[in-house]
Amino acid sequence: MSRAILLAGDSTVAACPAWEAPMSGWGAQLGAYAGEPVRNFAKGGATTASHRAEGLWAALLREVVPGDVVVIQFGHNDQKDPAIPYQDNLRAFVEEARGAGASAVLSTPVQRRRFDGDRLVPTHGDYPDRVRALAAAEDVPLIDLTAATTELYERLGPDGSRSLFTHFKPGEHPLYPDGVADDTHFSFRGADEVAAIVAERLKEIR
Secondary structure (H helix, E strand, O other): OOOOEEEEEOOOOOOOOHHHOOOOOHHHHHHHHHOOOEEEOOOOOOOHHHHHHOOHHHHHHHHOOOOOEEEEEOOOOHHHOOOOOHHHHHHHHHHHHHHOOOEEEEEOOOOOOOEEOOEEOOOOOOHHHHHHHHHHHHOOOEEOHHHHHHHHHHHHHHHHHHHHEEEEOOOOEOOEOOOEEEEEEEOHHHHHHHHHHHHHHHHHHO
């Protein structure tokens, strides 16, 4: 059986419904770059707590075959509720993925597109550092998407980076007749770019 990559995360990782196209999480595009099967259990609005409470984490573990890789990226929604034991929940995910025979990989959250001049404004507080600290403490491979997406957006600049996200003027897109300016959720192009980064990092890790 082919080795698979299983994903746990929020909307920036998840596949989006057709009526939201071209909005897409990077996980929906990962298979084209990784060359391996991808099982995506990410969900819009998910936190490390809700992913478990709704049974998504248990469903992911049921699909694990020894030798699989489980990539875990949360933070966008956890930061809205400081009562969630973010780092403890991530640690439990890592332990349980390893217990099922998979290799766990932690990812810091992707950046939101918020510029001050030509520089990106961090919006996740200390959550990326919590992931980095846990990865170091538990010897877990890390994909630092906070750093990687910061570099990507700043390289393209405030105008060039807009195409990575779901941005349309009124009347420009049939699914967004009133227009949309979403600086959190990727377009297909943005999801492709980030998926390529993740795939390259996974190749280095493995």
